[in-house]
Amino acid sequence: MLLEIRDLSKSYPGPEPDRPVQVLRGVSLSLDAGQTLALTGESGSGKSTLLHLVAGLDHADAGQILLDGREVTRMDDTGRAALRRGTVGVIFQQFNLIPSLDVAANIGFQARLAGRADPARVLALAGALGLGAHLHKYPEQLSGGQQQRVAIARALAARPRLILADEPTGNLDEATAAEVMAQLLALVSEEGAALMMVTHSERMATQLSRRLHLRQGQLEPGP
């Protein structure tokens, strides 16, 4: 099992002091290598929160996350940083890129951090995503769709076991979104990575092998 989540809870400080808002209440799930999972739920239901916890970007209150046999919930800052570098690839809805680096450097950044630098792979991914002509542009010179493609290329370039995507096409128009989505799914299956993707689009969700719905802090099977 690549990812195993048991009884995960997370709360945020609420508007009133000492009255935290409980976002996740005992979430459990498991995900095998090569599987793709769609996570749906209303806005504010805690999808992003769950994703952040799995990626080692934030701390859970209780419960366990086992990723690749290691317990993320017991890692310190350094361990989490190593996890983000080497094991997962994260794609956010927007502002994924490092503004001071050009496209090529952005794509290669995580792979180099993880010690898996591979310039040929950077070129290949960029080509596959139609970024070949933009390698020396800076993020601010790209359209939203192009920026998300760079983020996808970067996540894949590092060869992570698990790709975590948080509404990666949420900011794009419908046609572009569909195209980017298709490219992401094709590359993920090509690489054999697992994918956990947050989306509120039914159409997108149906393209993935499994679906789970987050409601009132708990997971239920998708429709």
Added chain:
Amino acid sequence: MTPAILSALAAHWRRNPLQFLTLVLGLAFATALWSGVQAINAEARQSYDRAAASLGEGQFDLLLARDGGWINAARFVALRRAGWLVTPLVEGQITPDAGAPLRLLGIEPLTAPAGMAAAGVARTDLAGFLAGRVLLADPETARRLTPPPAVLQGRQVRAEAGLAPGTVLADIGAAQRLLGREGQVSRLLILPDQPQNQPALDQIAPDLLRQGAEAAPDPARLTGSFHLNLTAFGALSFIVGLFIVHGAVGLAMEQRRPLVRTLRALGAPLRLLVGLMLAELLAIALLAGGLGVLLGYVVAAALLPDVAATIRGLYGASVSGTLELRAVWWLSGLGMALAGTALAASGALWRIARMPPLASAGGRAWAVASARRTLGMAGAGLGLLALAAGIAAFGQGGGLWLGFTLLAALLLGGVLILPPFLALALTLAQRRRMGPVAEWFLADTRQQLPGLGLALMALMLAMAANVGVATMVSSFRLTFTGFLDQRLSAALYVNAEPAGDLRALEAFLEAEARELLPILVTEASVAGWPAQIYGVRGGPTYRQNWHFLAGGAEAWDTLVAGRAVIVNEQLARRADLAPGDALTVLPGLVLPVAAVVGDYGNPVGQVILGEDLFRATFPEAAPRRFAVQADDPDTLRRALLRDHGLPTAAITDQAEQKALALAIFERTFAVTGALNVLTLAVAGFAMLMSLLTLAALRLPQLAPVWALGLTQRHLAGLELLRAGLLAAMTALLALPLGLGLAWALLSVVNVEAFGWRLPMFLFPADYARLGLAAMVAAGLAALWPAWRLARRPPAELLKVFANER
């Protein structure tokens, strides 16, 4: 409408308290540095005057008894009645129970000149002083005399820092009683500003002899140059502060543009808007300037030894041991604050005034400077530096204004060149192959430059000012001590004029002195310039102590042989003379220049001839002053006083004078060191404020890197490293700029203003220390923002990626 607009404008400050703080504190610090330097300058000058006056050295003409003895006090009354502004002095020795004798100086506080110790001093307890109950002495002597020994007949001695060492100051009546000289005075001092038509002196007091103000080398004349240089650096410190103000004002104006647009759309006239913003800024400037003057006063008082800031001092009351806050400082401090704010705001206000009411509200991003702007800065900076180089190479002798143009071009050019220089250096560094973090670090640093530009410029100016001050002060100290060694090398300086029998005195000195240096002088016009021609005896004293600016040691031999002359720097510059050039000393007397000698502080030219040649050329000019080397100066001095009827004022103890001058300069030097620290602190403050302003803008730049696998602590460490790196690179450029500024001041401005050049010495260890201090200042400034970054909850970083950003 006006109140509504005002409250809308003020709302901005309420929402951005940090910006308001930056503006007020920046301006206050700038003003504080400026007025602090003014205060220190004034205090140094004053304490020098006071100490010099209490030594009895003459900036003043004196009246002495022709017979060398005491003068009847009635003479004083007669002279005053006749309209002569004179003040009596009583001088003698008292010997406490144990230890060396002390000099007792009695003055008449009500008629004594303002510069003399008495005037400022005795006000502490004027009644007690006038009644003779209170005496004053420098702190060390005062300690020695507490409790008062029997010779003081029950009088108390209070410490007064401005007094010359080993001198006890008393009211004239008390001094007469202590010395057993009731009704008698030692000499009368002629005040400089006399009414026009009094009867001639020989009519009222034929038994008195007028002795001209001391012609001995006067270290006080050097201070003019020192204070000019210090003031220049004070202005530089002020500019450091202005950079903070400029940044804060610019940011505030930029952020209020949408508001201005809205107000205009609502019908507020542009003129009223701009006027109100200007009034708002002026109010802030007055507030901050006032704060700054007070701060500068407190800082100066804290730095200056032996003076204190007191409430009474704030009103300008002259109180012993108190720094007086003068009206001039208030005016100049507030004036600088107002002018500085106006300067910093004018660009921003002008842009607002020209803004069409319906222009797009987006505006340009403040923090993003275009490559074109960087190029423009580089071009302008290089142009100004080229202008500076041109003036340095070809414009010397072009007058004071050219010197100041050189300074300004150097300063502005150096500042403008900094951001392009940093950008270029980072770009070059990026060419090298390196790890992903280093690569990102450099790229990101490059991206921070526009936002940090002003703070870095301030840091560079602060560093340059520090390097300049350190160079100037240390060069001054070396030159000054060397020059004092040279000019005050003889033990005693004897004014022979009051002596009854000049010839007998000279014969006595020839016999008793280890080396006698008769001072022969006559006024003349040389090469079309007023000059003094000196005749000197080229003995070991001169040969050992005089250092030439040009020309070799053999100059003395040719001088003694009457085959050459030595000229001072002032004459050499005016008449364009170098060793080997022929100089027409008099019609018919043409000699080559053997050497040029530094003559710091002297306004006039000098030609030095060998003694024999001088006596042959000017047979009527007899020596009236002697410098004397003696194995036992005290015995010789006593003999001169006892056997040759010389008054004590006619003999100057050179060592004492030298020690005094050095002590006072050391105090000022020490204070400038503390000023350096302050300037750097202000630059650090500018850096801190810039970093805090940037902190919010930084998150979108840092969050992706963090998400990809760097810890927050690692990122915070890199932020510190960045500050240190930028400071180090800035220091690299600040060093030559500081040296250039020092050079321009010492070698160009000083020459234009005073006619002589202050030799410049380099102090690499000091510069290394200053560079380190700048990096520490930058590091400290970055510490808090970095700490905040390290401690930020991850959720805040994650917000960057969230929809609702």
